[in-house]
Amino acid sequence: MQLDHSQLQKLLAFLAESDIQEFRLEGDDFRVEVRRNLPSIQSNLTPIVTTAISPPQSSTSIAGLINTRDLVDIIAPMVGTFYRAPAPGEPTFVELGSRIGVGQTVCILEAMKLMNELETEVSGEIVEILVDDGTPVEFGQILMRVKLC
Template identity: 35%
Template sequence: MKVQEIRELIKLIDESSIDEFKYESNGTKVKLKKRTVEAAAPVKEQVVVSEPVIQPQRMETSTAQTNDKPQVEQAAPVAEVKEQAPNYDQEVTSPMVGTFYRAPSPDSDPYVQVGDKVKNDSVVCIVEAMKLFNEIEAEVNGEIVEVLVEDGELVEYGQPLFRVKSK
């Protein structure tokens, strides 16, 4: 989600009678709440996870101030941005469009699971394209920390399939 989209959401929520709004898509979570404080303007809270967003922070202003412009103070920000440090440094991506399979057959164990160590020539999955089953190799050395695709799901060229923490 882009900063401009978040600003538009804040403005729409501010102008509406909605008190709380939650949105989640592709690992990004946005939560906006309105609350009123005596002698203060409405306050909005925002939490963004997995996607760093830098935006101006809006602060509360007291009614005793004569300046029409809201004052921004670094000490007490109302908008919070939580940024998680990634626990991976490589991604195994799909080299083609096709159907993703974690195992060589439906009754077999998956090639790899979270926590498994892989080498650059380790087979991690199969992508079926035009009735051809293509074994996909990790092409990196490390540990699988996340599987991003469900078994049987269609994948696109360049789509991340696994996240790997290099050794």
């Protein structure tokens, strides 16, 4: 199943106006989960958890300094504003060199006034953060790279 940017925006708009508390949709290269009004959430975020990763690459990048065979790109599953921390003044989710595990939140994408927590499906080490905090991002844009461990 493929989901383009327009379809994703329509789906998010529909879900934002609905009474649906939990929703999950999976395709070949994406997963969208929506969970609202759950008692375990202690912030003012309306979390939508989305994950998008690209498969490991077979080339080199950064002037040959990093062999990308063991790297996974974390990509933006939607257009939005990229935030490295849950709120201004709070610690960032990850830094360069941070070890991450499956299901760990690595950033937030704000889209249509919804705060979307981006979780990873891989374990490894953050080796690149390619977007500045508070910067608008495009659908499919690479946000971070993870070295698989």
